[in-house]
Amino acid sequence: MGRAEARRARKSPRRARGNKPRKTGIRRFFTWKKLLAYFVTVIALGAGAFVALYLSVDIPNGNSAAKLQSNVYKLDNGQVIARTGDVNRESVPLSKIPEDVRKAVLAAENKDFYSDPGIDFKGTARGILNTVMGRGKQGGSTITQQYVKNYYLSQEQTVTRKVKELIISLKVQQEKDKDEILEGYLNTSYFGRGAYGLQAAARAYYQKDVGDLTLEEGAYLAALLQAPTQYDWAIASDVGKQNAQNRWNYVLDKMVEAKWLDPEKRKAMKFEVPKDPVPPAGLKGQNGYLVEAAKEEVERALKAQGRKESDLAAGGWTITLSIDPKKQQALEKAVQDELTSKLDPKVRKVDAEAQLGAVSVDPKTGQVVALYGGQDYLKHFKSNATREDYQPASTFKPVILASALENKSKTQDGQPITASTIYDGTSERPVKGSPVPYAPPNEDDRSYGNVTVQESMNKSINSAFSQMAVDVGMDKVKKTGVDLGMNGDAGFNTQPAMSLGSMSASPLHMAGVYATLANHGKLVTPSIVKSATQGGVELDRKKPVGDQVVKRTTADDVTAVLKGVVNDGTAKAAIDASQYPVAGKTGTSDDNKSAWFAGYTPDLVTAVGMFGEGPGGKQVPLTGTGGVEGGRVNGGGYPAHVWSEYTSKVAATDTKFDLETDDSGAAAPPPPPPTSAPPSRQPTRSPEPTRSASTPPASPTPNPSRSQHSPTPPTQTPSHSQTPPPPPPPSPSSSSQGDSGGDSSRANRGNDRFPNSN
Incomplete structure (x- = not known):
């Protein structure tokens, strides 16, 4: 260097x-x-x-949630309709709780409770991280931590609360022994039905004291701790019931793992359905149904925020309902005049099995303005307005058409599907392109020959809509149904039988679907809660009117077609469309176990469902209810009459549909006999005496081998430009036969692998 x-x-x-x-x-x-x-x-x-x-940080006194208050349910005019939330807690010493029931709770929530340090550092750290990242509620707490949260703290999901929970749990663990902590937990936990603690839960679900509970019953109560409302057998959906049973099995299996339960005894155990709740006397009449609907909506909003449903049961809430007193009274009177006054259970056993539910919605705001859940909440606690265990039947057909229009679907012949597209209405015609063999009959096995989509909707022709659903694609049809507001988990199997409405739906859901159509394709999720406040703070909820879920032209085209059902179709005999414009659809399910009419004017949407319910909630046919002529109860009978009587009293008469349609063939009435003058292409407001839905233009016995579509379908309204064949013999014209093409008791013949959901 x-x-x-x-x-x-x-x-x-x-x-x-x-x-x-x-x-x-x-x-x-x-x-x-x-x-x-x-x-x-x-x-x-x-x-x-x-x-x-x-x-x-010191161990605080018991929190306010441990001291229940009342909830006030009122109308917008200030009228209080109910006060709920009275204290439903009776603390009992641990010695009064059977040991195997205690172990069931430990197996469900914290198997190592007696050996753990009282806190779960890993679970708490995960909960804090997820809270910071906005992921909402997280599990993983020990029983000690849950007891601290239940009794000493609030249910809010904040980092501060979680840190306090950790510190107080450590102190409680030092100051109290395990038995004392477990006793406190079992007396403060929420089990649904307003019940805090095992003693209150035993009374609410089994109408017995906690000391008399069996292990099977205790395991169900332990399962409820995970999701009290979802697992409540009385109001749970089919999915909720299955999840409750799965959780019940999980609890018992964990007891076997811990060597608390003999495996052989476990194998012999069977799930026992808990008893129905006994509602308080203040909820008589329709009040109980209104309160229950509002309660469920608030609990869904709390859950969406990561809060516990027990927040509502803790009390201190003021909940204002959107119910319009005049419309509510009119709906109740319509049911009385058009149904219950005609029932005589002493003369006809079937009359005691008839249930009716209805929901009326303002499509512009999404608010529920009237709701009918049953004759009396104290006598029939399950609301017919919100129950999801019956099929909507042919009221689902507009969803198929909406899906076809939204997806620009084509027939098997490559023709665009519109209101004027030709389909083969032959009864039991095999569906082309179906993944499984399927050949549904029309009602009474009646065949219609070549018919337009408009005529198929008017007469509710099963064979035409089954083919249309396959043409569109079952997955696409289901997606449209869910987009419009249906519950995709309620037996919504993507098989051809779905085209006949074989899933489950409630009048509330169907009111939402039709309200979305009436609102030009913007999603309407019906809401009965106008506001919900606790301590002056309003609960943040999802708005009832949401985004555009189908194009406006799609929704308006379907509305135009549904006007034809009232003007010239299955609801014609029951509804006078001269007072105001009406669009709607009838429905009658397999074996006549349910009958529907869902319809709307420009300012009001109402879905009416009638259900046959036997002992134990078993679904039974409505046939013969009220001594109806012909026996069969169709959507054009009682449901349409109730709808018409109610709507005539409350709907505005100076309104009209503001439709932007793509399809000039929509709402065109069926063609007249050859000697008649050509009908107007616009739908009529009042039915013409020379045109009848019971005299379709096609032959009743066409050649089954002919193509399902016309090889050269007309571009506008084909039935107007073709000479129709001679009409078939007229069908019965009784209003109880209004759904003349609806689902029959043989609607699944040829498709045994996929039976109707009934």
Whole structure:
């Protein structure tokens, strides 16, 4: 090395003693020694902060949630319709709770309770992280932590609350023994039905004291801790019931794993359905149904925010309902005049099995303005307005058409599907392109020959719509149904039988679907809660009117077609469309176990469902109810009459549909006999005496081998430009036969692998 280089090296700041280079810049702060020092410092600071918090946080007194208040349910005019939330808690000593019931709870929630330190650091850290990241409620707490949260803290999901929970749990663990903590937990946990604690739960679900519970019953109550409302057998959906049974099995299996239950005894155990709830006397008549619907909606909103449904049961809420008193009274009177006054259970056993539910919605706001859940909440606690265990039948057919229009679907022959597209209405015609053999009959096995989509909707022709559903694609049809507001988990199997409405739906759901159509394709999720406040703070809820889920032209085209059902179709005999414009659809399910009419004027949507319910909730036929002529109860009978009587009293008469349609054939009435003058292409407001839905233009016995579509379908209204064949013999014209093409009791013949959901 030269002298100059050596001199520069000696002067360089990058050289230290021993000729080693000296670190400069940010690297000076990240030596191994310094990193270790940083780590130790952070640990020390964290430990110091935790010790400071531990010393500063004391075990508080019991929180306000442990001291229940009343909830007030009122109308917008200030009228209070119910007060609920009276204390439903009776603390009992641990010694009065059977040991195997205690172990069932431990198996469900915290199997290692008696050996753990009282806290779950990993689960708490995960909960804090998820709270910071906005992921909502997280599980993983020990029974000690849950007891602390139930009795000493609020249910809010914040980092501060979770840290307090951790510290107080450590202190409680030191000051109380395990039995005392378990006793407190079992007396403060929420089990649904307003019941806090095992004693209250035993009374609510089995009408007995906790000391008389069997292990099977105790395992169900333990299962409820995970999802009290969802697993409540009295109101749970089919999915909820299955999940409740799965959880019940999980609890017992965990007891076997812990050697608390003999495996052979476990195998012999069978799930026992709990008893129905006994509602308080203040909820008589329709009040109970209104309160229950509002309660369920608030609980869904709480759950969406990561809060517990027990927040509502804790009380202190003021809930204002959107019910219009005049419309509510009119709906109740319509049911009385058009149905219940005609029933005589002493004369006809079937009359005692008839149930009716109805929901009326303002499509512009999404608010429920009237709801009918049954004759009396104290006599029939299950609301017929919100129950999801019956099929909507042919009221689902507009969803198929909406899906066809939205997806620009084509027939098997490659023709666009519109209101004027020709389909083969032959009864039991095999569906082309179906993944499984399927040949549904029309009602009474009646065949219609070549018919337009408009005529198929008017007469509710099963064979035409089954083919259309396959043409569109079952997955697409289901997606449209869910987009419009149906429950995709309620038996919504993507098989051809779905085209006949074989899934389950409630009048509330169907009112939402039809309200979305009436609202030009913007999603309407019916809401009975106008506001919900606790301590002056209003609950943040999803708005009832949402985004555009189908194009406006799609919704308006379907509305135009549904006007034809009232003007010239299955609802014509029951509804006078001369007072105001009406669109709607009838429906009659397999074996006549349910009958529907869902319809709307420009300002009001109402869905009416009638159900046959025998002892134990068993579904039974409505046939012969009220001594109806012909026996069969169709959607054009009682449901349409109730709808018409109610709507005639409350709907505006100076309104009209504001439709933007793509399809000029929509709402075209069926063609007249050959000697008649050509009908107007616009739907009529009042039925013409020379045109009858019972005299379709096609032959009743067409050649089954002919193509399902016309090889050259007309571009506008084909039935107007073709000479129709002679009409078939007229069908019965009784209003009880209004759904003349609806689902018959043989609607699944030829498809035994996929039976109707009934």
